[in-house]
Amino acid sequence: MVEAVLFDVDGTLVDTTFLHAVTWWEAFRQQGHAVAMAEVHRAVGMGSDKLLDQVLPDGRDRGADDAMRDAHTALYAQYWGRLQAFDGAAELLRACKARGKRVVLASSAAEPEMQALRAALDAEDAIDEATSASEVGQSKPAPDLVELALERAGAPAGRAVFVGDTAWDVEAAGRVGVPCVGVLTGGWARGELEAAGAVAVYDDPRALLANLDESPLH
Structure with missing residues (x-):
């Protein structure tokens, strides 16, 4: 589970x-x-x-x-005041939370930038923990960020899933044994994310939300 x-x-x-x-x-x-x-x-x-x-x-x-x-x-x-969350992103976080999952934002953004990203998401009620750049020694594709997010989540690698948009996300998660689900919103091709080791790939957060109970997040 x-x-x-x-x-x-x-x-x-x-x-x-x-x-x-x-x-x-x-x-x-x-x-x-x-x-x-x-x-x-x-x-x-x-x-x-x-x-x-x-x-x-x-x-x-x-x-x-x-x-x-x-x-x-x-x-x-x-651009901070004009950032836009993807369609379905906030609902995806809330749906994970409603299903009893711990929701952690695993970001290497600096703290002021992270605040702008969270404001764009507008889903504070669904977020349990978050990371920032100053808290890790190395950035992706090193696994430091995923390890910290796991620690914040209080979950072992085998009971967590990472969601990202680049091969760097897939690689970082894989280094600590966390399966990675990819989305195509960052401009990487489906085949590239699958070749990097993504266990599933969806067009965007809305598509992942629509298939949540059949996805690796379930």
């Missing part, structure tokens, strides 16, 4: 993936790095440390990394 459902937030519950891609692209451009938007998109879902290493040259001046992170934060913050 599943006791806890751990949810990635960016790109899974709230429509932010491409906002992150655009604002990272601009942050890179400000420091003289020309990075294709598609390449940036593929790295969204990692923490900023791993994202920078994924898309920028190895021999770059790492002294500019903090400036790029700060630029991304400032650019992305302009």
Whole structure:
């Protein structure tokens, strides 16, 4: 029996993936790095440390990394008041809660950003716990975030399910033995998530909600 459902937030519950891609692209451009938007998109879902290493040259001046992170934060913050949850996202959280599951938001967002995401979700009555970037040593695809979410949920790996939108989510969950259900809202293809190890893939939170009692979350 599943006791806890751990949810990635960016790109899974709230429509932010491409906002992150655009604002990272601009942050890179400000420091003289020309990075294709598609390449940036593929790295969204990692923490900023791993994202920078994924898309920028190895021999770059790492002294500019903090400036790029700060630029991304400032650019992305302009959207905080306009963030939109995906259709069915809040209802999905409430349906899990109503079925007796512990609901944990497993996000690597910084705390101020996390507050904006939770405001967009507007489902505080369904959320038991949440994580933030400052609480883990390494970001996805490292398993630290999933381990912390499991601890907050008070559930063993075999009685939890992770819901995410990227291969980085699937990998992080798999490293601690938590099955991952994928959604297509972050722009990854169904086949890519399945190849990464997702146990099931749904179009979006609404589709997962409609099939909740037949899904791995049940």
